[in-house]
Amino acid sequence: MNPVTQDKEKITKCFMFSVTAEKKKPTYFTTQLSDYKTGSLIGKSSFASTCVYTGQFRMTNKIVAIKRYNLNNISTEEINLIQREIIMMNQLTNPFIMSSLVSFVAGCEVILILPLMEYGSCSDLIKKHFFSGLPESVIKIVLKDVLKGMEFIHKKGIIHRSVRASHILIGSDGCTRLTGFRYAYCKKSNDNYTNKPRQIFEFPQNSESNLNWVSPEVLKQNMCGYNEKSDIYSLGITVCELANGFPPYINIRSTMMLMDKLNNKIPLIYDSSNINNADDLNEDIIKAFSSSYSNRKFCEHLHSFKNLCCTLNPEERPNEIMLLNHPLLKKSRSRKKPFSELVFPITPIKEEINVKKSQNKKMEREKT
Template sequence: MTFVRDCSCISHTSVENISVEDHYDTVSHHYLTNEPAACSLSETPPNDDMTVYSTDISHYQLLSELGKGFHDLSVVCLARHRPTGNLVAVKRTNLDNCTEEQLGVLQNEVLQTQLFHHPNILTSQIVFTSSSKLWVISPLMAYGSAECLVKTYFSDGMSESLIAFILYGVLKGLDYLHRMGYIHRSVKASHILLSGDGRVYLSGLHSLYSMVRDGKRSKVVYDVPEQSSTVLPWLSPELLRQDLHGYDVKSDIYSLGITACELASGRVPFQDMHPTLMLLQKLKGSHCCLLDIHPFPLEGLGLKVSRSGVDSGIGESVATSSIMRTMTGERPQSPAPKNFSVLFHNFVELCLQHDPEKRPSARSLLTHAFLKQYNLLLGLQVKRHTKESFLNLLHPAVPLNNPRVLAKAAQTAAGQDSTTSPDGTAGAWEF
């Protein structure tokens, strides 16, 4: 537990970015431009919280449990900082229950977060230990995770405008990490958090892997993420293949494509498959796409048309039954099929290219027409009505700092309800 002695206070140190060659000749060229995307909320410099948080646990009133993380070893709580009245998120991890390997992962996460200072990367205010528990104090993400929003308010998927808004912020964070030589390796909806003022944050930094060793940047890596079984649906084929070709930052782009499908339909591709079948489907190049009435012929993309709306290749019966079981059994079907735009389909298709060399970089995707069209629509509103525009996209979601939600949280703190989050849903935050 001595590893936290040198990182009691998290300081945000500016780090010079490592230059990376991000120019690839890919199939995305038709919808990618060299012009930067229109300004959005996610590009606005953050308002740094100058509050000095202490290591005295009595200064934090735990109101309710928001969820769990780090393989259920950590508990995330909504808390109030008593001296200032600020609402914060408190993640507590019992170090006595962690293995030596898990302690090493925690140490790596705590130390690495000191390197990052970016408006779309979630970092901590302070880290300390008390009675063998590691306390991590972070800013409160009032709208929780994107996964929680989908489960609670958008069970049939989010609107394209909201998805574009979220993905733009995630790509800004990924571009920053990739230029610094890091692979995230755990991009998914539960690791995308939204603040009350409309900022998109990328969390889940415990799976980060640095491509820089001994001052040199490797072209590929071969390391397998810890507990990779929990993120199998999001992992890229090349990461799962574990051959001599290895994988690089383009693996995160594949995960982003799966996340886009997750936000669009409320369902995670491949999730209902047996892990072995999922692995076979990915390694053999089975194509995953948005489930809707396709606005252009799938034959034009070299894909096979099936009644399920996916190109499931040799495992069509498995994939179809899996998807249909999810659509008809575990969740209610949408009242009508969605019609996603051609641009959104192209964006997802590029992210999910089986060959990583054909996937655009995070920086290139920031110029994709799908993101630009919605940023242009929101751009004029954002400059004048930042919060209002954001709230319109999220309607009918209710933030955790809403007075009604806080009142319920106070009841939770009094011991009347200790198993659910203050909005009445099971905790779905994951850090």
């Protein structure tokens, strides 16, 4: 079979899944790419040459995000991951979960029309300004919303398996949504979450890039298996990533990372209480961030929260409800400042779009 025919089969297969998985409720968005005006590139991934753009639905002028998967020269496994993500995002409806507005195929691309999350991902915030980690007030807001999203999917029998900063999106009001569902596993609907969670044994496909966040029980790949508690461990690693500006284990081999996890060596959140004893930082990181770490002090509750999430034994690890009642989050029930002030000077994407529009109009007037 020639490559062109194979590509057509892949596209058709994805199209079938995207349509059959569509939510059975009215949609106000069309399935024609020409009905959307594509704006600036706001995200990119090597997976399936994925690109995310700002966009505008021409019929209503609604600002959206346009996610485009390129199906040329990708494997059947990658096709399956795209199908999984489309199905999950079409079926899950929750304020703390990213769901698609509509999905369709255009040429050799699968298109997802999504709500625009104006601040991008937590990873974007770190890359743009908070190089040594996010403020504690922002971390608390993010953790509370992520836990609510995790509670929702776990009750549905879904294990995320890829909780990390780049899969946590933030809207203009500071509300966050969990995304990255192509690695998720959905257990059978008759599993009862209220009883002891059923163990699963499947290792996530194409998950090499997520290994730093993966729990020890998933990495072991033994007969004990793993369950929803593996996401809690990944959240603990994400706490370190949000607070430090980078994930743990970035400078060591995978085998050493596995040994550290199995030996219950919990990674640190660096601040003035421990930076002088941090023996796992390389010289480049110390040179770049040691001053920032030395001049800050996170509350003990944040350190405690992270340690509980990274408990080695899954049975002793708390679930989402327990963590939502942790002192770290119980004390942050109301926001004293607008989210925009907490992440200043970063501005929402929508504001950047409006500024560019104003600049373009000004340039046009000057020309005339």
